Amino acid sequence: MSSSATDISLVSAKQPGWNRPPVIEPDGEGELLEVAMGPHHPSTHGVFRMDVALDGERVIRLKPVFGYLHRNHEKLAEGMTYLGSMPFTDRLDYMCPLTNNWAYALAVEKLTGQEVPERAQYLRAILGELTRVVNHASAIGFLIQEMGASGTPLMYAFKEREKILDLFEAITGARMMVNYMRFGGCRVDATPAWLAAVRTVLDGLPRFADEFENLLCGNEILMARTQGVGILRPELAVNAGVTGPMLRASGVNYDIRKVDKYGIYDRFKFRVPLGEHWDVYDRFMIRLLEMRESFGIIDQALKEIPGGPVMDAKAKLRGFRPKAGEAYGRIEAPKGELGFYLISDGGPNPYRYRIRPPSLINLTVLEDMCLGSNVADVVLIFGSVDIVLGEVDR
Amino acid sequence: MKTVEEIKAAIEAAVPGAAVDIMPNPSVSGQHSLRLDAGHAVAVATFLRDDAELSLDFLSNATGVDWPDKEVAEKVKVTRTVTKTVDGVEQQVEETVEETQKRVVPGCLEAVYHLFSVAKGHGPVVIRMKTANRTDQVQLPSLTPVWRSAEFQEREIFDLFGIVFTGHPDLRRLLMWDEFKDHPMRRDYVEPDDFEYEPTAHDEVLARAQGQKKQGTGNRDQGSGS
Numbered sequence: 001m002s003s004s005a006t007d008i009s010l011v012s013a014k015q016p017g018w019n020r021p022p023v024i025e026p027d028g029e030g031e032l033l034e035v036a037m038g039p040h041h042p043s044t045h046g047v048f049r050m051d052v053a054l055d056g057e058r059v060i061r062l063k064p065v066f067g068y069l070h071r072n073h074e075k076l077a078e079g080m081t082y083l084g085s086m087p088f089t090d091r092l093d094y095m096c097p098l099t100n101n102w103a104y105a106l107a108v109e110k111l112t113g114q115e116v117p118e119r120a121q122y123l124r125a126i127l128g129e130l131t132r133v134v135n136h137a138s139a140i141g142f143l144i145q146e147m148g149a150s151g152t153p154l155m156y157a158f159k160e161r162e163k164i165l166d167l168f169e170a171i172t173g174a175r176m177m178v179n180y181m182r183f184g185g186c187r188v189d190a191t192p193a194w195l196a197a198v199r200t201v202l203d204g205l206p207r208f209a210d211e212f213e214n215l216l217c218g219n220e221i222l223m224a225r226t227q228g229v230g231i232l233r234p235e236l237a238v239n240a241g242v243t244g245p246m247l248r249a250s251g252v253n254y255d256i257r258k259v260d261k262y263g264i265y266d267r268f269k270f271r272v273p274l275g276e277h278w279d280v281y282d283r284f285m286i287r288l289l290e291m292r293e294s295f296g297i298i299d300q301a302l303k304e305i306p307g308g309p310v311m312d313a314k315a316k317l318r319g320f321r322p323k324a325g326e327a328y329g330r331i332e333a334p335k336g337e338l339g340f341y342l343i344s345d346g347g348p349n350p351y352r353y354r355i356r357p358p359s360l361i362n363l364t365v366l367e368d369m370c371l372g373s374n375v376a377d378v379v380l381i382f383g384s385v386d387i388v389l390g391e392v393d394r
Numbered sequence: 395m396k397t398v399e400e401i402k403a404a405i406e407a408a409v410p411g412a413a414v415d416i417m418p419n420p421s422v423s424g425q426h427s428l429r430l431d432a433g434h435a436v437a438v439a440t441f442l443r444d445d446a447e448l449s450l451d452f453l454s455n456a457t458g459v460d461w462p463d464k465e466v467a468e469k470v471k472v473t474r475t476v477t478k479t480v481d482g483v484e485q486q487v488e489e490t491v492e493e494t495q496k497r498v499v500p501g502c503l504e505a506v507y508h509l510f511s512v513a514k515g516h517g518p519v520v521i522r523m524k525t526a527n528r529t530d531q532v533q534l535p536s537l538t539p540v541w542r543s544a545e546f547q548e549r550e551i552f553d554l555f556g557i558v559f560t561g562h563p564d565l566r567r568l569l570m571w572d573e574f575k576d577h578p579m580r581r582d583y584v585e586p587d588d589f590e591y592e593p594t595a596h597d598e599v600l601a602r603a604q605g606q607k608k609q610g611t612g613n614r615d616q617g618s619g620s
Contacts, residue, residue: 016539017539019539019542020542020563066546066568066569067567067568067569067570067571070569070570072554072569072578072579074554074579075578075579075583110422110423111421111422111423112421112422113422113423236542238451238452238512239451239452239541239542239543240541240542240543240545241452241453241454241541241542241543241544242543243454252512254452254512254515259515322421323420323421323422324420324421325419325420325421325422325423326419326421326423326425327419327421327423327425328423328425328455328508328518328520329423330454337454339454339455339508341455341457341506341508343459344421352457352459354455354457356454356455356457356508360546361543361546361547363546364542364543364545364546365542393569394569
């Protein structure tokens with residue numbers, strides 16, 4: 001991975017097969033070793049398998065195997081009312097249930113044209129950004145854990161996560177399975193005490209980020225293990241549909257909060273951090289920096305949040321039948337673009353209900369990133385993608 | 395961004411012979427889509443990606459939709475000759491009556507792609523293709539050579555809907571196991587009441603064990619072979 005310049009010239013020529021993983025020849029000495037990493041490997045974040053062919057320590061082929069957690073959520077949703085699927089979306093990316101709720105609510109609102117009251121928009125933004133902090137802190141914690149720093153960094157991340165999950169529990173009634181958003185607003189309003197509690201937690205977060213950063217960023221082992229490892233070229237990242245922090249770590253400025261300006265994101269000032277070296281270290285840094293931008297967004301939202309209702313008064317929860325048609329709604333979930341594609345035939349159930357899972361599609365380039373590197377780096381590269389199997393397999 | 399009509403005109407100018415139909419979307423989302431003919435789909439997709447003005451370099455979502463055969467009841471006016479007795483004389487009279495006729499609209503499988511542009515920040519442009527029927531002619535051209543992000547998503551469509559993508563580099567089931575026979579996301583899929591009908595290694599072991607039980611041979615005989 002020394003000269004990235006030659007790679008770019010190859011890409012701009014758009015030769016056939018430029019977006020396929022390269023073929024790596026074994027050096028001819030000894031035999032190839034085929035290893036099934038997973039489905040119960042501790043680094044797979046669940047049940048996921050990589051069939052790896054090794055030439056010595058070098059990866060020459062890697063095929064991901066999915067489906068261990070498949071329950072055909074899409075089929076189940078077609079047999080349920082629109083609202084009936086809302087609690088089920090919590091179980092997709094179970095680290096970030098609130099953004100899943102939001103994406104689904106947004107898609108249905110696109111289908112029906114419902115308005116969302118101001119206060120609900122602010123609550124969605126606050127909860128969405130808190131979710132992003134939870135996800136990024138945990139993702140970094142898991143990444144360091146997989147590097148061999150057993151426990152301690154992960155527990156640092158989980159310490160903050162607990163505080164935020166307590167906030168979720170206070171407003172929604174559940175730490176993780178929140179079932180909070182509705183088509184046209186949110187289920188319950190926030191009390192002034194809750195908003196004050198968010199402020200208290202928020203005030204402690206920059207200190208946590210500083211501490212985390214001081215511990216990790218200059219760490220010699222972390223730098224040696226992650227810098228220059230798992231490089232993902234921007235052209236390939238875009239072509240392979242990679243989204244979220246992964247895409248931005250490859251230097252592509254694409255944040256759906258800025259592009260679509262869904263919700264009320266046009267009112268907040270925040271920056272989009274971009275990577276320069278396109279490697280695992282950049283993906284780790286981007287998450288740290290995005291976390292800090294999220295603190296800023298929550299701070300602005302807490303200052304501006306107006307009073308008023310949190311549900312559209314005209315919103316119908318029972319007997320909800322959207323007009324025939326279809327809609328695709330998407331948000332910038334912490335892991336990437338989470339989209340819902342709905343087709344309505346005028347009935348109470350969606351005719352077609354499709355989830356665009358960022359975790360699955362970000363894995364498309366896993367083989368490309370891992371080829372030629374050592375088998376120990378596969379764990380790190382995979383960890384830097386940041387997936388949750390509930391969403392990959394659905 | 396260009397409207398679907400303008401995109402249709404641009405495609406037809408750039409790819410000669412391509413047939414593009416606009417599929418209107420009556421919902422408030424206003425996301426109308428373009429139906430491509432399978433024969434020119436790859437050329438059209440390459441144009442959509444590489445055109446300087448559209449530059450739809452990012453295929454976000456690819457999915458399948460199943461449209462089973464539908465029986466439509468329509469009222470048709472039928473003219474026929476009937477024999478009637480008018481004023482005591484039998485006459486042949488032409489008569490027009492309304493009749494309800496049932497007609498079967500043949501179903502199809504559909505692949506839907508949502509395209510965006512990272513370079514220009516616009517989208518979505520929705521393109522779709524449909525198969526000839528749902529049983530034996532279920533081939534569609536794969537768009538994976540154009541957009542790599544279709545790789546896993548087309549595998550998923552193949553797995554759950556049964557559309558066969560020609561030109562896909564690695565078309566295998568994605569979520570269900572390889573020996574699985576049916577396509578669960580089809581509307582007429584009936585899930586088995588006994589999931590053990592699927593051949594698994596465990597079943598073979600069980601059958602062997604039960605067979606041995608009936609014959610009255612114990613496990614001890616098996617181990618003594620070596």
